[in-house]
Amino acid sequence: MSDSSAVLPGYPDPLWIQAVALVRGEIERGVLKPGMRLAPERELCQQLGISRVTLRRALGHLVEEGVLSASRGRGWYVSQTAQPKKEWPNTLESFTETAARMGLTPHSRVLQNRIDPATIDQAERLGIAPGTPLFSLERVRLLNDVPIGLDLTRLPLGLVPELGELDFTERSLYATLAEAGVEPVRADSTIEATKADDRTARHLEVAPGEPLLVMHQLALDADQEPLFMSSIRYAGERYRLRTSFSRAPQ
Amino acid sequence: MSDSSAVLPGYPDPLWIQAVALVRGEIERGVLKPGMRLAPERELCQQLGISRVTLRRALGHLVEEGVLSASRGRGWYVSQTAQPKKEWPNTLESFTETAARMGLTPHSRVLQNRIDPATIDQAERLGIAPGTPLFSLERVRLLNDVPIGLDLTRLPLGLVPELGELDFTERSLYATLAEAGVEPVRADSTIEATKADDRTARHLEVAPGEPLLVMHQLALDADQEPLFMSSIRYAGERYRLRTSFSRAPQ
DNA sequence: AAGTGGTCTAGACCACCCC
DNA sequence: GGGTGGTCTAGACCACTTA
Numbered sequence: 001m002s003d004s005s006a007v008l009p010g011y012p013d014p015l016w017i018q019a020v021a022l023v024r025g026e027i028e029r030g031v032l033k034p035g036m037r038l039a040p041e042r043e044l045c046q047q048l049g050i051s052r053v054t055l056r057r058a059l060g061h062l063v064e065e066g067v068l069s070a071s072r073g074r075g076w077y078v079s080q081t082a083q084p085k086k087e088w089p090n091t092l093e094s095f096t097e098t099a100a101r102m103g104l105t106p107h108s109r110v111l112q113n114r115i116d117p118a119t120i121d122q123a124e125r126l127g128i129a130p131g132t133p134l135f136s137l138e139r140v141r142l143l144n145d146v147p148i149g150l151d152l153t154r155l156p157l158g159l160v161p162e163l164g165e166l167d168f169t170e171r172s173l174y175a176t177l178a179e180a181g182v183e184p185v186r187a188d189s190t191i192e193a194t195k196a197d198d199r200t201a202r203h204l205e206v207a208p209g210e211p212l213l214v215m216h217q218l219a220l221d222a223d224q225e226p227l228f229m230s231s232i233r234y235a236g237e238r239y240r241l242r243t244s245f246s247r248a249p250q
Numbered sequence: 251m252s253d254s255s256a257v258l259p260g261y262p263d264p265l266w267i268q269a270v271a272l273v274r275g276e277i278e279r280g281v282l283k284p285g286m287r288l289a290p291e292r293e294l295c296q297q298l299g300i301s302r303v304t305l306r307r308a309l310g311h312l313v314e315e316g317v318l319s320a321s322r323g324r325g326w327y328v329s330q331t332a333q334p335k336k337e338w339p340n341t342l343e344s345f346t347e348t349a350a351r352m353g354l355t356p357h358s359r360v361l362q363n364r365i366d367p368a369t370i371d372q373a374e375r376l377g378i379a380p381g382t383p384l385f386s387l388e389r390v391r392l393l394n395d396v397p398i399g400l401d402l403t404r405l406p407l408g409l410v411p412e413l414g415e416l417d418f419t420e421r422s423l424y425a426t427l428a429e430a431g432v433e434p435v436r437a438d439s440t441i442e443a444t445k446a447d448d449r450t451a452r453h454l455e456v457a458p459g460e461p462l463l464v465m466h467q468l469a470l471d472a473d474q475e476p477l478f479m480s481s482i483r484y485a486g487e488r489y490r491l492r493t494s495f496s497r498a499p500q
Numbered sequence: 501a502a503g504t505g506g507t508c509t510a511g512a513c514c515a516c517c518c519c
Numbered sequence: 520g521g522g523t524g525g526t527c528t529a530g531a532c533c534a535c536t537t538a
Contacts, residue, residue, distance in 0.1 A: 014506080014507065014508090015507075015508070016507085016508090040522075040523060040524085041523075041524070042522095042523085050508080050509085051508060051509045051510065052509090052510085052511095053303070053507095053508070053509070053510090054507080054508060054509080056524090056525085057507095066436070066470075066474050069472055069473040069474060070523095070524060070525090071473075071516095071517085071523090071524080072515075072516050072517070072523075072524055072525075073515075073516040073517035073518075073522075073523050073524065074516085074517060074518085074522095074523065074524080075522090075523065075524075076523095076524085077473070079473065079474035079475075080377065080473075080474060080475060081470070081474045081475075081476075092495035092496055092497045093495075127330060127331075183497070184497055185496060185497045186316070186494055186495065186496050186497065187494065187495045187496075188492075188494050189492070189493050189494065189495060190490050190491065190492050191441060191463070191490065191491040191492075191493065192463060192486065192487075192489065192490045192491070193443040193444075193461040193462055193463040193484070193486030193487075194443075194461055194486055194487065195460075195461050195486075209459070210445075211443040211444055211445050211461035211462065211486065212443055212461065213441070213442060213443035213463070217495075220316075220331070222319060223319040223321075223327070223329065224316045224319060224329035224330065224331050225329075225330060225331075226331070234443070236442065236443030236444055236445075236461065237442075237443075237444070239442070240440050240441065240442045241440065241441040241442070242438075242439070242440050242441075243439050243441065243493050243495070244436055244437065244438050244439065245342035245343075245436065245437045245439060245467075245493065246342055246435060246436050246437075247342040247433075247434055247435045247436065264525080264526065264527090265526075265527070266526085266527090290503075290504060290505085291504075291505070292503095292504085300527080300528085301527060301528045301529065301530095302528090302529085302530095303526095303527070303528070303529090304526080304527060304528080306505090306506085307526095320504095320505065320506090321504090321505080321535095321536085322504075322505055322506075322534075322535050322536070323503075323504050323505065323534075323535035323536035323537075324503095324504070324505080324535085324536060324537080325503090325504065325505075326504095326505085
């Protein structure tokens, strides 16, 4: 289960990740049921042959996933909601991945595929110089041949020079970027509702004035550097976003 | 800056939180500028008089906030985007808190304030028995007297029995719950766009058929137990949601 | 080869919960 | 008072980067 880094070249899985997988496995196999108390930390350490610091890193990770919770002076408990949950909200998924998860077939109609110099606004958002060649890809995204959203993504051509020559009707942009080593880890997003203008309505096959869910995203890499920006206009009645807000400490 | 837990009764701030505040302070004061390298960990430990484990917990926290990033064998660097960012997306904020952050004055028109037995659907979502007394509060939320959203929140009356007798025109529901020890830490949310029905349109003072941003939330406590559910319908042109999606490992 | 982050350990003290 | 989680320390080894 979950060999998160085993694929990558360099490193073996850290001990604490193995501990995470082990506990998660026991929950999924039903050895640990919702509401049950875990063995005390010091005991688990012995069983797993790891130190308490390492164990606690694993437990902390499982808290973030919503699988465990701790109670001072009492012990660790399996969450009630932990059982059926295999899906995890608030993850950055590509349209292709979302489709796959729902068992639907994605494809695209490419409306634009061009290279322009970046405007001042675009350059500022992406942290590049104005005039830098910018690749723009506009697609109608469909699931099982039903238009779901209109996606306009822009990124510096320098990141993946061969982008301009590819056909994105079937290809996943995320997968293409990943192959070139461009790996977003976060996307800061704003979401609003608006009315469909004529052009968008035509491409999404809805009436003008119908509600749209508009999401603007800026994707960042592990160093918080901007990678690309995109805006997606979803047909209101055909798409539902899921996310999870967490309470900041205090 | 940021005395996160000093308000609460029990504990003093952990050391690593103080270290977080200290580093963040240096960045905000401009002592550390975007792109700059921090002193090596072992050196910082000496300066701050804390152990490396503790320091690293603080640095890890700042990575999550997008303020720092680490580079193996090279050092810690201040993110380029760290400078102007004081706001942090993806936090669960009450309407009152959001208003305060934006410097606006919130208030409410209470449309309903009642107690009913929970339906089967409601009971299932909240993890309680059907028929349990359920407190329902429906409010038009206004900022500077402009209607922004229509909020319908329901929670088991047992959590805070005196809820039925309070006036929520000026009062914050979140603050009231917090006083009673009800502290949500997460809210799983779905977001969609739809058209305003007649009743909603009237209360939000928009035309029927105008776009709405509809958010359904289930708030959970630290043990992942459901606390309350709410649905908020925002006037499309008057509200913009912010969130941040993160890429799941692998 | 030296510097740096990434991981891990063993042991300690505290505050809380429950008997 | 005994059990439990929450925090902290000092020291160690490894892998990567830079020169």
